[in-house]
Amino acid sequence: MIRSKRFKHLPIVCTCKARRGTGFAAGGVAMPGTESVLGPGFDGLEKREVQRLVLLLRPAKVIARSGEYLCILRDVASRGARLKLFHPLPRDVLMVLELGNGDRYDIEKIWERGDQAGFVFTHAAQLEHLLVERSRFRKRPVRARVDLPAQVRAGSVVLPAALCNISQQGGSIEGDLPLSVDQRVTLAVKGLPELDAKVRWRRGNRVGLVFEQTFKLDELARLLHRLQPFPPAVAEDEKDAIFRRAMEG
Structure with a gap:
């Protein structure tokens, strides 16, 4: 694949609209490893509400009460995301996903198997915003x-x-x-x-x-x-996902 100079700053991703009831992208090409972001038992939800599956490998972190855990954002859809893990996650169900540009998303863990876990966004995420990952800061590794x-x-x-x-x-x-x-x-x-x-x-x-x-x-x-563990993260902004999570007691 050759990227034009105009778009060389964007990540290489693959977007597809899945055919209803199949594991294939439009055109009949199988998408290995993308069988379900949300996991078994949620296929009906995906068919109704997940419009696109976007494959990307991007460093990120999951924030829980016990600490912050580095991971890879493997792929996302309009209602959920799948993460590649390097160790088991804590038992928390509600967590926060933070990207390299500092954007945060409330997430709920649906399943965890081996080195992967599936989450749903508690609020719908805009795929275009996730893909471009705009930031007012210079791009830097996840901290x-x-x-x-x-x-x-x-x-x-x-x-x-x-x-x-x-x-x-x-x-x-x-x-x-x-x-x-x-x-x-x-x-x-x-x-x-x-x-x-x-x-x-x-x-x-x-x-x-x-x-x-x-x-x-x-x-x-x-x-x-x-x-781990570390003290819970608390932000100053009441609209911030971590602040809300900490205030829930």
Whole structure:
């Protein structure tokens, strides 16, 4: 497949309208692995309400009361999504799906089998918006919110800090840290490998780091899963899905 220069920033996806009562796309071409986003027992709902199935592999995270879990958004339809997992999910039924651009969607878990899980959106999602994944921010890897004690070594000086979030390529730490931009440091966090990094930015007591060696998505997901649970995430906006979830008690 060749992408034109005009559309090279868009993900490669495949959209299809399934024939009623079949597992084939229009034209009779089988779509391997796309038999049902919602899972067994929900075929009737899909036939009535799911208009399109969109295949895409996009890093994302699921937010539950016990923590944040990295995953891959495997495919979506107008009423649901299927995720590829790197570990079992918590028993929560109601969760939040967050994409790389920060967009969040309330989701309800319908099934989980092996390394995949099916969810329905509690509010209908616009497929076009999901596909383009517009953002006012520069595109960046999905970050998992954490709250872990850490030590930062800068030369012969060791400083206490807290790791606030982490992605495949970097993270942010907080503390009384007399560090300068571009300074090289080593970050030590129990449960994670020792990380050589460079200071990318600083704002008040927050310092952003970029790692010299990046994580694979599945590697980081499994490491963070072993370090759960974390306190529930609470947003300031009452319309925010995480805020509503936390306020439900």
